[in-house]
Amino acid sequence: MADLPITENPQFSETMEALTPQDRAEPQTFDIRYQKLLDNDNYLKKKIMGRKNIIFLAAGWTGEGPFKQAVSVEGITAEDVPVPAFVDDGGNEAESKAKKKAYGCITYFESSNGTVTAVCNYKKPEADCTIELKGV
Numbered sequence: 001m002a003d004l005p006i007t008e009n010p011q012f013s014e015t016m017e018a019l020t021p022q023d024r025a026e027p028q029t030f031d032i033r034y035q036k037l038l039d040n041d042n043y044l045k046k047k048i049m050g051r052k053n054i055i056f057l058a059a060g061w062t063g064e065g066p067f068k069q070a071v072s073v074e075g076i077t078a079e080d081v082p083v084p085a086f087v088d089d090g091g092n093e094a095e096s097k098a099k100k101k102a103y104g105c106i107t108y109f110e111s112s113n114g115t116v117t118a119v120c121n122y123k124k125p126e127a128d129c130t131i132e133l134k135g136v
Contacts, residue, residue, distance in 0.1 A: 004031065010039035010046070048079075050136045053087055056118050056129045066107070066119040075136060078112045082133035084107070089130050098127035 013036050023029050054071045061067040076082070087104040090096030102125035110117045116133065 002018075004035050004038055006042060007035075007039050010043040011133060012040055012043040047135055050075075050134070052133050052136045054116060054131055054133060056102070056106075056125065056131065057126060058127050058129075061120070061124050065120075065122065065124075067105075067124040068117055070115045072114060073116050073133065073136060074114070076111050076114060076116060076133075080111045080136060082109070082116070082135045084109055085132045085134065087130040087132050095127075099119040099129050100131040101125075102127040103131070 016033055016036055019029070019033075052073060056069050056071060060069045061098055063071065084106075086100060087094050088099065090099050105120045105123045105125040106118045106129070107121040108119050110119065118131075
């Protein structure tokens with residue numbers, strides 16, 4: 001028995017054609033449906049497993065409060081809701097503390113097509129900050 005192909009860039013589908021009594025019980029009839037289910041699984045796996053690190057630079061914040069900074073993220077869309085996590089990439093204790101403090105200034109993140117924007121409602125970060133986005 002042959003395996004169904006793994007689609008390079010699977011698309012998520014919310015619907016599937018129902019079988020009817022008039023449909024013939026041939027492999028092609030079922031393979032189309034199995035392929036759609038396999039593509040959905042692979043699409044979701046890529047979304048859940050995908051991780052990207054992005055850097056918000058201390059000098060990149062704009063505004064007078066709230067402060068904002070947009071960073072390009074290949075493949076992200078406005079519908080994505082990535083989970084952010086602080087990345088401690090400081091070279092020593094002082095750098096790590098400054099980066100952690102910068103991360104603590106971020107109030108929330110917004111995703112759009114091709115970018116993630118960090119928003120700091122109250123205080124502008126004073127150090128660079130690396131964020132891992134899970135689910136991209």
